Amino acid sequence: MSDILIVDDERDIRELISEILQDEGFTTRLACNSDEAMAAVNAEPPALMILDIWLKDSRMDGIDILMTVKRSNPDIPVVIISGHGNVEIAVAAIKRGAYDFIEKPFNIDQLMVVITRAMEASRLRRENSELRNRDTTNAEMVGQSNSFKVLKSQLDKVTRSNGRVMLTGPAGCGKEVAARYIHSLSNRASAPFLSVSAAAIAPERMEEVLFGRETADRGIEAGIFEQAHGGVVYLDEVADMPAGTQSKILRVLVDQQFTRVGGVDKVRVDLRVVSSTTRDLKAEINAGRFRQELFDRLNVVPIVVPGLAERRDDIPVLAAHFVDFFHKTQGLPHRNLSPEAEAQLQAMNWPGNVRQLRNVVERALILGEGGDLIEPRDIQGDAVVSDGDGQMVVSAALTTLPLREARELFEREYLLAQINRFGGNISRTASFVGMERSALHRKLKTLGVNSGALSVARDPDTAQNE
Numbered sequence: 015m016s017d018i019l020i021v022d023d024e025r026d027i028r029e030l031i032s033e034i035l036q037d038e039g040f041t042t043r044l045a046c047n048s049d050e051a052m053a054a055v056n057a058e059p060p061a062l063m064i065l066d067i068w069l070k071d072s073r074m075d076g077i078d079i080l081m082t083v084k085r086s087n088p089d090i091p092v093v094i095i096s097g098h099g100n101v102e103i104a105v106a107a108i109k110r111g112a113y114d115f116i117e118k119p120f121n122i123d124q125l126m127v128v129i130t131r132a133m134e135a136s137r138l139r140r141e142n143s144e145l146r147n148r149d150t151t152n153a154e155m156v157g158q159s160n161s162f163k164v165l166k167s168q169l170d171k172v173t174r175s176n177g178r179v180m181l182t183g184p185a186g187c188g189k190e191v192a193a194r195y196i197h198s199l200s201n202r203a204s205a206p207f208l209s210v211s212a213a214a215i216a217p218e219r220m221e222e223v224l225f226g227r228e229t230a231d232r233g234i235e236a237g238i239f240e241q242a243h244g245g246v247v248y249l250d251e252v253a254d255m256p257a258g259t260q261s262k263i264l265r266v267l268v269d270q271q272f273t274r275v276g277g278v279d280k281v282r283v284d285l286r287v288v289s290s291t292t293r294d295l296k297a298e299i300n301a302g303r304f305r306q307e308l309f310d311r312l313n314v315v316p317i318v319v320p321g322l323a324e325r326r327d328d329i330p331v332l333a334a335h336f337v338d339f340f341h342k343t344q345g346l347p348h349r350n351l352s353p354e355a356e357a358q359l360q361a362m363n364w365p366g367n368v369r370q371l372r373n374v375v376e377r378a379l380i381l382g383e384g385g386d387l388i389e390p391r392d393i394q395g396d397a398v399v400s401d402g403d404g405q406m407v408v409s410a411a412l413t414t415l416p417l418r419e420a421r422e423l424f425e426r427e428y429l430l431a432q433i434n435r436f437g438g439n440i441s442r443t444a445s446f447v448g449m450e451r452s453a454l455h456r457k458l459k460t461l462g463v464n465s466g467a468l469s470v471a472r473d474p475d476t477a478q479n480e
């Protein structure tokens with residue numbers, strides 16, 4: 015049942031409001047001055063607070079109480095009661111974070127409309143932030159390869175502790191999933207998990223986003239650190255953090271407290287920090303772009319999340335997991351992978367790691383040709399990916415064939431490409447590929463290539479040689 019705190023110095027009004035609310039099914043607590051009000055909030059934050067602006071025999075007036083409460087409990091909706099003709103003060107209260115105001119004298123209907131709306135707005139805000147942070151599908155970590163088991167056992171060891179963890183690994187390999195896994199198994203699981211992407215936030219907004227802000231007209235707006243109180247903050251790609259923010263975060267980690275932008279009061283929070291990077295932070299430190307002291311603080315437990323290429327055994331289970339996922343969440347058809355398609359996925363290059371695999375599966379389900387199984391043709395578009403490191407990349411068609419057939423297919427494609435390159439001139443092609451002319455002719459014949467029918471422009475030299 016929702017509990018409402020009523021703060022008014024006039025006993026009649028307190029009790030009248032209390033009776034009305036109890037009739038509507040709320041429980042109530044009453045306070046006649048700031049000391050009683052603060053004691054009640056500190057004992058147990060109420061679901062809503064009704065606050066008179068003018069309080070006799072009180073250390074703080076309503077506005078001061080409002081500001082103090084909003085500092086420690088920004089989520090409590092506060093409805094102000096103002097005297098007739100005091101609209102400016104009421105408006106000032108709203109700017110400082112009050113939800114709405116009612117003017118004395120008010121009737122029951124007015125009171126109930128405002129309270130119902132305030133409760134509803136606060137419920138929606140809570141639900142939204144819970145939805146944002148409790149994306150359980152993202153906490154699910156799938157895998158069975160040896161390197162995945164090593165990763166999982168390292169994560170399992172750190173979940174119970176409070177130690178700061180630095181996750182290192184290439185883009186899309188599952189660092190955030192690993193961070194959510196730590197959170198979901200820790201004793202902070204019921205508190206928020208909030209993710210901050212240094213790359214996605216403009217440097218000039220970073221401090222506001224992290225620490226929140228206080229302004230005369232809008233009052234207090236809590237930042238990520240404050241919203242995550244009791245839980246886990248995930249700092250994604252710390253190497254992208256502007257230098258100024260690095261120093262400020264370092265100070266928060268040392269002092270365990272911070273000041274909101276534009277504010278003076280210290281805010282104390284209890285947080286666990288998990289961070290991640292795709293870059294070599296030692297090199298960033300040497301280049302003067304990342305602070306050594308911050309690295310030392312964040313890197314208490316370093317954990318490497320391997321790229322997908324290092325755990326190809328996981329590809330079939332991950333792909334099946336994504337098929338399930340898209341089926342359940344987006345109603346895409348549930349199609350299993352054919353053994354050939356699995357083989358192809360396992361042979362592909364994965365510069366974008368698990369995220370790329372997820373995209374490939376999604377595309378196959380959306381654009382695939384139907385039928386019960388996902389076939390290599392459904393994933394062909396991504397089969398040949400250059401990794402930029404000069405590593406050999408095997409073409410999609412080859413990965414599904416036995417060696418002899420794959421070799422023939424390769425030879426055929428290779429020789430046709432060379433013949434085209436040399437304008438159909440078999441002598442020059444033979445010389446380039448390192449074969450006798452007659453041997454090349456024989457080869458083309460066994461491969462079923464009719465060299466006379468090659469669709470290339472023939473130069474006079476060719477005609478002469480043929």
Ligand SMILES: Nc1ncnc2c1ncn2[C@@H]1O[C@H](COP(=O)(O)OP(=O)(O)OP(=O)(O)O)[C@@H](O)[C@H]1O
Nearest residue numbers: 152154155156184185186187188189190191368369
């Ligand atoms: N082991 C896993 N099991 C299931 N899904 C995974 C796994 N690893 C990664 N994913 C999925 O792959 C996608 C990318 O993962 P995530 O965002 O955690 O990667 P990241 O390393 O944090 O990426 P970036 O460095 O780009 O921020 C997400 O959709 C995530 O759900």
